[in-house]
Amino acid sequence: MIRKKGSLILCGTFLFVTWNAILVLLLWGRPLPGQLGESGQVERPTSDILGDLLQMAKSFETELEMQKEILEEIQNHQSLWQPSNRDRPKVVAPPQPVIPILVIACNRVTVRRCLDKLLQHRPSSELYPIIVSQDCGHAETAEVIRSYGNQVTHLKQPDLSDISVQPQHKKFQGYYKISRHYRWALNQVFKTLSHSSVVIVEDDLEVAPDFFEYFRALLPLLKSDSSLWCVSAWNDNGRDGYVDPGKADLLYRTDFFPGLGWMLLKEVWEELEPKWPASFWDDWMRQPEQRQNRACIRPEISRTLTFGRQGVSLGQFYDKYLRYIKLNTEFVPFTKLNLSYLQEVTYRNAFEKEVYNAPVVSYEDVKQGQLKGPGPFRLQYSSKDSFKVMSRNLGIMDDLKSGVPRTGYRGVVSFISRGRRIYLAPPPGWTQYDTTWS
Numbered sequence: 001m002i003r004k005k006g007s008l009i010l011c012g013t014f015l016f017v018t019w020n021a022i023l024v025l026l027l028w029g030r031p032l033p034g035q036l037g038e039s040g041q042v043e044r045p046t047s048d049i050l051g052d053l054l055q056m057a058k059s060f061e062t063e064l065e066m067q068k069e070i071l072e073e074i075q076n077h078q079s080l081w082q083p084s085n086r087d088r089p090k091v092v093a094p095p096q097p098v099i100p101i102l103v104i105a106c107n108r109v110t111v112r113r114c115l116d117k118l119l120q121h122r123p124s125s126e127l128y129p130i131i132v133s134q135d136c137g138h139a140e141t142a143e144v145i146r147s148y149g150n151q152v153t154h155l156k157q158p159d160l161s162d163i164s165v166q167p168q169h170k171k172f173q174g175y176y177k178i179s180r181h182y183r184w185a186l187n188q189v190f191k192t193l194s195h196s197s198v199v200i201v202e203d204d205l206e207v208a209p210d211f212f213e214y215f216r217a218l219l220p221l222l223k224s225d226s227s228l229w230c231v232s233a234w235n236d237n238g239r240d241g242y243v244d245p246g247k248a249d250l251l252y253r254t255d256f257f258p259g260l261g262w263m264l265l266k267e268v269w270e271e272l273e274p275k276w277p278a279s280f281w282d283d284w285m286r287q288p289e290q291r292q293n294r295a296c297i298r299p300e301i302s303r304t305l306t307f308g309r310q311g312v313s314l315g316q317f318y319d320k321y322l323r324y325i326k327l328n329t330e331f332v333p334f335t336k337l338n339l340s341y342l343q344e345v346t347y348r349n350a351f352e353k354e355v356y357n358a359p360v361v362s363y364e365d366v367k368q369g370q371l372k373g374p375g376p377f378r379l380q381y382s383s384k385d386s387f388k389v390m391s392r393n394l395g396i397m398d399d400l401k402s403g404v405p406r407t408g409y410r411g412v413v414s415f416i417s418r419g420r421r422i423y424l425a426p427p428p429g430w431t432q433y434d435t436t437w438s
């Protein structure tokens with residue numbers, strides 16, 4: 001039975017192939033209408049050729065009719081021949097969302113390092129179009145960007161004029177220009193190019209192998225959870241020795257806006273754009289009026305690394321912290337992981353249980369490495385000063401923005417010290433940040 005069906009299909013296929021072969025032979029011997037004559041002009045077909053063509057068209061019609069019948073036969077038998085396929089519903093994969101990568105560039109030719117890494121790790125040019133927005137009109141940098149051809153889209157911020165600022169802000173002119181550039185570039189992405197999300201990187205960032213995978217996996221959560229307003233690739237305390245190298249898949253919620261490789265949705269941009277500040281846009285985003293108690297997702301191990309040390313921000317800060325941030329090297333298949341633990345209520349309950357069930361230890365014990373057991377441990381702070389002293393002495397960031405410590409979630413900063421997990425935490429029963437802490 002099966003054998004018979006098989007030979008029928010073979011026979012049908014043979015007939016089909018033969019018909020096509022005959023067709024090709026038929027066409028070969030004839031001049032084509034519109035062929036170039038010796039004069040180089042297109043020759044009008046003669047009436048004789050027209051007659052022949054009509055004849056051919058007619059035979060084509062019958063041939064096509066027969067081919068159609070043969071193909072239908074084959075199709076019918078194929079569905080019998082492969083019974084396992086017969087009742088299987090057609091699986092149509094939902095279209096994958098496009099996540100553009102916006103590279104903010106100005107006058108650093110080292111944007112090359114940023115672009116090289118993006119292109120090296122990018123799994124698809126369709127799913128992750130790279131848009132380089134260049135401010136500053138720097139010709140050498142423009143030439144570097146141009147050299148990537150159609151691998152990237154090169155936009156140029158058109159307004160290169162100086163911005164009038166208060167005399168005491170003269171030295172901050174650069175920050176004003178950055179703010180203006182961000183507004184222009186994000187309007188290009190969302191309004192002109194009509195994207196619905198974007199990942200923003202600056203020209204001095206290098207990305208990890210799973211950078212794209214990370215953002216794709218978090219996009220559905222960012223869209224569905226209104227208590228989130230960004231996904232960042234950055235851990236402010238992500239220096240070597242302060243993170244768990246065995247936890248490359250670990251993610252957190254944080255009340256601190258980290259920036260440095262971050263994903264933003266169109267809806268949030270539409271909310272921020274009308275009141276976008278003239279300068280210091282990142283600290284502005286950290287203010288309660290903008291943040292509105294929303295959190296970002298951040299990784300245990302950073303998926304971006306900053307290699308720039310000149311530029312607008314202080315080189316000192318770079319030397320002390322940023323240059324030692326550990327960049328993740330192991331690819332984590334985030335899109336295949338169950339990330340539902342990051343949903344607000346689930347996460348908050350689990351996190352508070354984890355932190356406040358951990359035994360309280362003293363600062364001296366942590367500092368001198370006298371902790372007994374594997375951890376985690378809780379180190380309590382109850383004032384701005386105790387937070388500052390302990391964080392500084394333990395080697396983590398001690399600054400607060402609008403009362404929120406870097407990487408903090410509900411006041412808690414999680415890090416590794418001498419191989420043990422430490423939660424630097426306010427007393428139990430925390431309710432809100434004190435925005436006077438800075």
Ligand SMILES: *[C@@H]1O[C@H](CO)[C@@H](O)[C@H](O)[C@H]1NC(C)=O
Pocket residue numbers: 338339340341
């Ligand atoms: C994902 O994890 C949650 C617990 O965080 C669990 O309740 C849920 O069933 C898991 N989903 C899948 C598809 O495994």
